[in-house]
Amino acid sequence: MEEVNKDLNLSVIKAFKLLEVYLDNKQEWGVRELAKKTGYNKTTTYRLLSTLESLDIVQKNDDDKYILGLKLFELGNLVSVHKSLRTFSRIPLENIAKDIKETVHFGILRNNQVLYLNKAESEQGLKVSTQIGSYQKAYCTALGKVLLAFSSANLISDYLKHVKLEAFTTNTIITSKNLLVELEQIKTKGYALDMEELELGLICIAIPVFNKNKEVVAGISVSGPSSRFKSENIASYLSIIKKGAMEIERHLHDYN
Amino acid sequence: MEEVNKDLNLSVIKAFKLLEVYLDNKQEWGVRELAKKTGYNKTTTYRLLSTLESLDIVQKNDDDKYILGLKLFELGNLVSVHKSLRTFSRIPLENIAKDIKETVHFGILRNNQVLYLNKAESEQGLKVSTQIGSYQKAYCTALGKVLLAFSSANLISDYLKHVKLEAFTTNTIITSKNLLVELEQIKTKGYALDMEELELGLICIAIPVFNKNKEVVAGISVSGPSSRFKSENIASYLSIIKKGAMEIERHLHDYN
DNA sequence: AACAGTGTTTCGTATTGTGAAACATTTTTT
DNA sequence: AAAAAATGTTTCACAATACGAAACACTGTT
Structure with missing residues (x-):
């Protein structure tokens, strides 16, 4: 059941699939937890999170868990469809x-x-x-x-x-x-x-x-x-x- | 004024910088338009857009221009901060x-x-x-x-x-x-x-x-x-x- | 003091993103 | 009607970059 990706940016897809994990009614995740859930390597997950954090798309909460960041809220409010x-x-x-x-x-x-x-x-x-x-x-x-x-x-x-x-x-x-x-x-x-x-x-x-x-x-x-x-x-x-x-x-x- | 990126996923950063262009009070963009605005190569821009489109993060409108997609709306509503x-x-x-x-x-x-x-x-x-x-x-x-x-x-x-x-x-x-x-x-x-x-x-x-x-x-x-x-x-x-x-x-x- | 969890850094390897050029369409100008 | 100037899309050899095992640092538990 391999997915077919004609010629797409795989790491971008990985980043968004990581964010979609948050659809699971769970607001805060640890690195290893996300790695397990997504099936990505621990290091890959960490690198993605660091990247997303630098963009304010995710942020760490007081417990050092990763939560979705305000930039995502900002972008979501720009969606013009409907x-x-x-x-x-x-x-x-x-x-x-x-x-x-x-x-x-x-x-x-x-x-x-x-x-x-x-x-x-x-x-x-x-x-x-x-x-x-x-x-x-x-x-x-x-x-x-x-x-x-x-x-x-x-x-x-x-x-x-x-x-x-x-x-x-x-x-x-x-x-x-x-x-x-x-x-x-x-x-x-x-x-x-x-x-x-x-x-x-x-x-x-x-x-x-x-x-x-x-x-x-x-x-x-x-x-x-x-x-x-x-x-x-x-x-x-x-x-x-x-x-x-x-x-x-x-x-x-x-x-x- | 080169930005320092310790060890991050550059294409993920590019993808989000592309999305941030939509903060400019302009809802629909063409490929070349976005390429010019971001400074990315036309092909790179196209590949990023294709990737984002496959994820429903952007979508094409009736004029074949790229607009922000409903998945982004969905993710934005998941942000728990505040x-x-x-x-x-x-x-x-x-x-x-x-x-x-x-x-x-x-x-x-x-x-x-x-x-x-x-x-x-x-x-x-x-x-x-x-x-x-x-x-x-x-x-x-x-x-x-x-x-x-x-x-x-x-x-x-x-x-x-x-x-x-x-x-x-x-x-x-x-x-x-x-x-x-x-x-x-x-x-x-x-x-x-x-x-x-x-x-x-x-x-x-x-x-x-x-x-x-x-x-x-x-x-x-x-x-x-x-x-x-x-x-x-x-x-x-x-x-x-x-x-x-x-x-x-x-x-x-x-x-x- | 040993253990079992975390998150983080390193670095050689191979996968993946890159962009000039060519191509396909559509729209505008001549 | 033909030429020109836009647009988006595909190709492919090359170089950049993402990968991940392993080591490390830190914290809390046994």
């Missing part, structure tokens, strides 16, 4: 979170997954908390399902071709047939529900955000514990979320 | 922005400059807009001055040793003596004003945020056009900003 989506979603998301008092997420479909571009967290103690910039499975989240439902038939069939439907709870949809039925229903209703399909006790509701050409470009979801998510609230939640979606759409349509 | 500051400041900043209807900034002192960690933008047409993750001079901004004022005498004298005080308007403080007087007054008053010291027509007001040990860790500033910033508003602005600062401090003190 910047308008991120900017325009910010205030509407805060408003929704304030009204509903649950965590609100904003995301797009990318590489057959949901990419979270923004969020506004509930101030309650018991809440959902997702990392912006992280990915989640589409077929078992309200956000993912609503994005799929309003996508083209081609994209959906491509999705089903590439993604394995794995069960996380007894509610997870694990057959293509059932997922297609669900997506069809979502498209009719105009919103998607995740009734504990990814995690027990977790319920989400999501609606799409459209561009000028009526194509789905993003989605908004509200997530909370089943204890607080009563079916009689769905309608009022929906109207609040829709108001936010319309505000984002208004900005987007003006922008382009 | 993450608590960023998280805890979010909602208070939004509240201040909503009350005052001007742009609110949140930042720290780093490398003798102000680093903006967060913001909440005014919804008005005429507004200040700064890039999160970017830097600004400390001596001619309210945020910078308030951060300096409450720092240690050592840090301040170190600051004066390393920073050249350059005039941007007729109001800019350009002598060490005057700056020291100003910082002393700020410390007494508890807040800093920037009366068009960086840019004509731009007024800011800032207060410090303290940690448990009463050390300044960050600052909040409100910025707006002089046309809207009347001296009779200052007192009410201050009390609103202070409320936000106290909320951030409460979270910070609970957290540590």
Whole structure:
């Protein structure tokens, strides 16, 4: 299973693969730890870290462990892709979170997954908390399902071709047939529900955000514990979320 | 003026120096353009870009120009340094922005400059807009001055040793003596004003945020056009900003 | 005092990055 | 319509640079 690298800078690839280790929800790493994780030689790892440290891409914390540095934060904020989506979603998301008092997420479909571009967290103690910039499975989240439902038939069939439907709870949809039925229903209703399909006790509701050409470009979801998510609230939640979606759409349509 | 690189991965350094070009407020670059800007050979630049593209760190836009890619956004969001500051400041900043209807900034002192960690933008047409993750001079901004004022005498004298005080308007403080007087007054008053010291027509007001040990860790500033910033508003602005600062401090003190 | 962990430095070797030149496309000028 | 001037991309012999085993320095534990 050798990777084919036509003619690329291997040490640059190594450097970034090293940084990607930090996706593992672990903020601080030692040299040997990283060497083990990446499979690189101890010296190579050390040299890479020294290089990255000289650039402020990583830095040492008080325990002399390596953590990601502020230069990376700086560079990440320069990324222009979907910047308008991120900017325009910010205030509407805060408003929704304030009204509903649950965590609100904003995301797009990318590489057959949901990419979270923004969020506004509930101030309650018991809440959902997702990392912006992280990915989640589409077929078992309200956000993912609503994005799929309003996508083209081609994209959906491509999705089903590439993604394995794995069960996380007894509610997870694990057959293509059932997922297609669900997506069809979502498209009719105009919103998607995740009734504990990814995690027990977790319920989400999501609606799409459209561009000028009526194509789905993003989605908004509200997530909370089943204890607080009563079916009689769905309608009022929906109207609040829709108001936010319309505000984002208004900005987007003006922008382009 | 050759740079001394003890024993580092030169191509990794080149790759990141290439990415830093994007700090220039220009989102899309061609190969030759980047080669010229960095001083690298055209082929080297192309190879670096191909490598970065394979990693999703850069990507091509519709015009086949290179832009920063979403992987960089993803990695930037993993940076844990000052993450608590960023998280805890979010909602208070939004509240201040909503009350005052001007742009609110949140930042720290780093490398003798102000680093903006967060913001909440005014919804008005005429507004200040700064890039999160970017830097600004400390001596001619309210945020910078308030951060300096409450720092240690050592840090301040170190600051004066390393920073050249350059005039941007007729109001800019350009002598060490005057700056020291100003910082002393700020410390007494508890807040800093920037009366068009960086840019004509731009007024800011800032207060410090303290940690448990009463050390300044960050600052909040409100910025707006002089046309809207009347001296009779200052007192009410201050009390609103202070409320936000106290909320951030409460979270910070609970957290540590 | 010996041991088992860290991170760091050294240096000969071989892999890997380099860049001029040629090539392929597209856009602009004549 | 042809020529010129841009752009991005590929090739390949050569030289620079990344590699990693081993030794070292340091810290905390047994």
